[in-house]
Amino acid sequence: LTKSLKSSGLHIVHIAAEMAPVAKVGGLGDVVSGLSKALQKRGHLVEIILPKYDCMNHDLISDLKELDMTVHSYFDGQQFGNKIWVGIVAGLPVYFIEPHHPGKFFWRGQYYGEHDDFKRFSFFSRAALELLFQSGKKPDIIHCHDWQTAFVPPLYWDVYSSKGFNSARICFTCHNFEYQGVSPASELASCGLDVHHLHRPDRMQDNSSHERINPVKGAVVYSNIVTTVSPTYAQEVRTAEGGRGLHETLNFHSRKFVGILNGIDTDAWNPATDSFLKYQYSADDLQAKEENKAAVRKHLGLSSANASQPLVCCITRLVPQKGVHLIRHAIYQTLELGGQFILLGSSPVTHIQREFEEISNHFQNHPHVRLILSYDDALSHAIFAASDMFVIPSIFEPCGLTQMIAMRYGSVPIARRTGGLNDSVFDVDDDAIPVQVRNGFTFLVPDEQGLSGAMKRGFKLYMRNPDAWRDLVQKNMAIDFSWDSSSAQYEQLYENSLARARKSSREN
Ligand code: ADP
Known part of the structure; x- marks a missing residue:
């Protein structure tokens, strides 16, 4: 040996x-x-x-x-x-x-x-x-x-x-x-x-x-x-x-x-050095993040007509634990709120995979929605970099990594308050939480109303207060999610x- x-x-x-x-x-x-x-x-x-x-x-x-x-x-x-x-x-x-x-x-x-x-x-x-x-x-x-x-x-x-x-x-x-x-x-x-x-x-x-x-x-x-x-x-x-x-x-x-x-492995997940990205970037160079967003939109055939249209993403195994019905709801809610949605996910459960294939076909040439129903590590990096908001509506979640990776890449999580999400995502509007640790939008009841409420608050801040949004993005990118x-x-x-x-x- x-x-x-x-x-x-x-x-x-x-x-x-x-x-x-x-x-x-x-x-x-x-x-x-x-x-x-x-x-x-x-x-x-x-x-x-x-x-x-x-x-x-x-x-x-x-x-x-x-x-x-x-x-x-x-x-x-x-x-x-x-x-x-x-x-x-x-x-x-x-x-x-x-x-x-x-x-x-x-x-x-x-x-x-x-x-x-x-x-x-x-x-x-x-x-x-x-x-x-x-x-x-x-x-x-x-x-x-x-x-x-x-x-x-x-x-x-x-x-x-x-x-x-x-x-x-x-x-x-x-x-x-x-x-x-x-x-x-x-x-x-x-x-x-x-x-x-x-x-x-x-x-x-x-x-x-x-x-x-x-x-x-x-x-x-x-x-x-x-x-x-x-x-x-x-x-x-x-x-x-x-x-x-x-x-x-x-x-x-x-x-x-x-x-x-x-x-999270902060070497593997580092937007400043990530070789899967078209444009590397850091908190003080968010223009390059925008360019990644434009590149992913182009790559997936989404509309680029409105550069500042918010992009909501989700990267997950599609299993009941992840709240698949809420992920589906997030697609429609995003459209209603005027955003774009990308889902990268695959399912070991045949009927769930089939259900999402149907949704994917439904949105096949849609300018604002794309579903990629496979496992693709390289694409996942590009999507984290492109995303403005990241939904994780889990029914239960032992820890969850995508909320942390999303924040490191300058995306704002919209997450259910359960398990590790409760230990890493803190609501921007919750006065009971110290301002310096607030970093996303959360909801407790795992139903459509709960998720929609958090998404609406996210869209409102993004659309009405770009400066506050930029501050939030920069703050999230600076959080220490390393293993130290x-x-x-x-x-x-x-x-x-x-x-x-x-x-x-x-x-x-
Ligand atoms: P779980 O372990 O329950 O799947 P986690 O959030 O702890 O959930 O970890 C999921 C990891 O797998 C993350 O790194 C995420 O980016 C990755 N991942 C999940 N689905 C895909 C996919 N379809 N393509 C690429 N990466 C994926």
Whole structure:
């Protein structure tokens, strides 16, 4: 294996199903690379383990090479070889696991949504730990993310620690409690976990379907540190309405559970250097932002007749969580208010994708509305730069990144007050909030009236008071959404947990 760099900081290993920009579906990918980069900058040795997907963006991996070793890992009663690749992504060392399993687990042309996702990712979790174990690494922290790698904490404590691989404390971050990987209990045995031992109310038994097991619950029970991605969401998931069945588990384990607001990768998302933009710009050169708006309008065939016509944008996965009916409403409301609208989004849900295809066809040659129903990273950068307002009408939102990216690109968010949106978007008209932090338009009730009210206030300020609008744009561009403060909070959690472990080993 590649030699670990010398570092006086901690040795942190992230095990995850996504990492931007090579393998990204949503915010998880951004967080894994953004947090890792920030921790590396703080002097820690950070390594990442990912599946080697056929569909990932191989061009963005430098020095990718196959290691001269095969890691054998247990699955379904047999040992399977894994080819290990290593490369550099965004300045970080990344190991890619390529299983030699007849199921060709990561050779499917897509990241998720396969009938055997539970098998694919429980296999990966086991193989990732086996890689660390066989290479003799002694990480201080193993940080896993979401249900796909939630098998790591129970595997680590029940299978590996007794083999002497026990240097690490385990951190689990849940990026969205909607996805818990609940499955029939018997499936757990494939990766070598003991079903009888774990299928219990205080361990991995699902709180509602008692014959099933819940990987996210298992990770909450078995990790030393459990986090989610914003303080408000951490509170919401501890209630019966927000916890998706896990509120009691989270309340029971509340001492190790915290919400830390995600940052954004301010190198990747920087309008002053962004090579996807036609014109780079900063807060004191908003003319270039206007030119990006003109370029995107031209590129998408929207009318350029009125340069100052406000452009409202939305970039999102089209899933119920995001308030798809409100996104649809925002299109019509924008037209009614005299603006233009661009939606960049795609849906894994067939009927939603079809519904938006119909709307897209309806507006095919419309001068003021364009829907692009695909995933397009390059175009997303151009749209952030072009947009004046950005709508995020989520029903629930663990953190949300697009509101922060939008602000960094000089767009004003119109957001529902929930989860991480509540921790990052503060209403311009709310006298209870200090003026200096007010940055957008918010609404609480997730219905058309609530969204329309916030949009109308946004349009009013934009149209009637261009100077105040420009001040707001400049203020938003200056907000610090970097990982600096959040990565310091993660570092503190890691260090506290390691200190507790040292203390208890001295006492025993
Ligand atoms: P989630 O993780 O729930 O999808 P987030 O707001 O946390 O939502 O993160 C979404 C990320 O994915 C953002 O970086 C956003 O720009 C990006 N994104 C979403 N949809 C698309 C798309 N169709 N094309 C390009 N980027 C997209």
